[in-house]
Amino acid sequence: MRLDVVSIFPEYLAPLRLSLIGRAVEKGRIDLGVHDLRDWTHDRHRTVDDTPYGGGAGMVMKPEPWAEALTALLAEPAAAGTDATGAEPAAPAERPVLIVPSPAGTPFTQAAAAELAGREHLVFACGRYEGIDQRVVDWARDRAEVRLYSIGDYVLNGGEVAALVMTEAIARLIPGIIGNPESLTEESHEDGLLEYPVYTKPADWRGHPVPEILLSGNHAAIARWRRDERLRRTAAVRPDLLAGLDPDTLDALDWAVL
Numbered sequence: 001m002r003l004d005v006v007s008i009f010p011e012y013l014a015p016l017r018l019s020l021i022g023r024a025v026e027k028g029r030i031d032l033g034v035h036d037l038r039d040w041t042h043d044r045h046r047t048v049d050d051t052p053y054g055g056g057a058g059m060v061m062k063p064e065p066w067a068e069a070l071t072a073l074l075a076e077p078a079a080a081g082t083d084a085t086g087a088e089p090a091a092p093a094e095r096p097v098l099i100v101p102s103p104a105g106t107p108f109t110q111a112a113a114a115e116l117a118g119r120e121h122l123v124f125a126c127g128r129y130e131g132i133d134q135r136v137v138d139w140a141r142d143r144a145e146v147r148l149y150s151i152g153d154y155v156l157n158g159g160e161v162a163a164l165v166m167t168e169a170i171a172r173l174i175p176g177i178i179g180n181p182e183s184l185t186e187e188s189h190e191d192g193l194l195e196y197p198v199y200t201k202p203a204d205w206r207g208h209p210v211p212e213i214l215l216s217g218n219h220a221a222i223a224r225w226r227r228d229e230r231l232r233r234t235a236a237v238r239p240d241l242l243a244g245l246d247p248d249t250l251d252a253l254d255w256a257v258l
């Protein structure tokens with residue numbers, strides 16, 4: 001996967017060079033580019049914003065620097081010509097996905113992360129101030145699949161933190177990134193249920209014992225208990241998730257535990 005992030009605070013994206021994503025970049029599983037939007041300005045002050053038409057507080061990000069940046073980053077790779085054998089050119093490359101973190105975006109979900117983990121090229125446009133001139137988003141639709149995503153119903157100062165959240169959720173689902181794929185199963189939201197509670201040594205901590213079933217060695221009973229706990233937890237904390245469960249998941253649940 002090629003991953004480009006454009007921001008006026010590129011240092012905000014430094015965590016992408018650490019840990020899981022950092023290792024994936026070192027291994028070449030992710031080809032990462034973090035870019036300063038101001039590199040596509042041409043005035044002495046490297047201006048990226050201006051006052052809003054229609055008045056109002058704050059500033060709006062100018063379209064020109066974004067158009068230059070995205071033209072450079074979304075450029076179609078050179079079409080593969082026919083090779084010496086005259087074989088047909090390779091199929092056209094998949095269109096890049098331009099992701100614009102936005103409070104007005106579609107809620108970002110585990111399903112979106114899974115779908116994006118299979119894409120070839122993601123470009124994140126991190127807006128600041130009151131946002132990016134809308135014409136940039138409209139203009140980009142000819143060059144990329146454009147998606148506005150929100151990571152939650154709260155206000156941030158810019159898209160950088162949202163880009164970090166989304167890249168982590170996406171990168172960990174790229175095949176081969178997580179050492180043990182088993183750890184990707186039965187996670188919260190992976191199948192619509194929240195995860196079960198976890199315990200480790202000591203068996204009794206400050207008078208709080210580990211649930212007996214987990215010490216029983218009865219793997220079938222442990223699996224059933226964990227399934228029940230996932231349902232119990234989801235019903236208590238996120239009943240809204242129950243409505244969206246896959247029918248197979250619903251059928252497998254023992255609702256008597258509630």
Ligand SMILES: Nc1ccccc1-c1cnco1
Nearest residue numbers: 101102103150151156158159
């Ligand atoms: N509040 C914001 C401001 C700028 C860019 C993204 C956001 C955002 C994304 N998800 C929630 O908020």
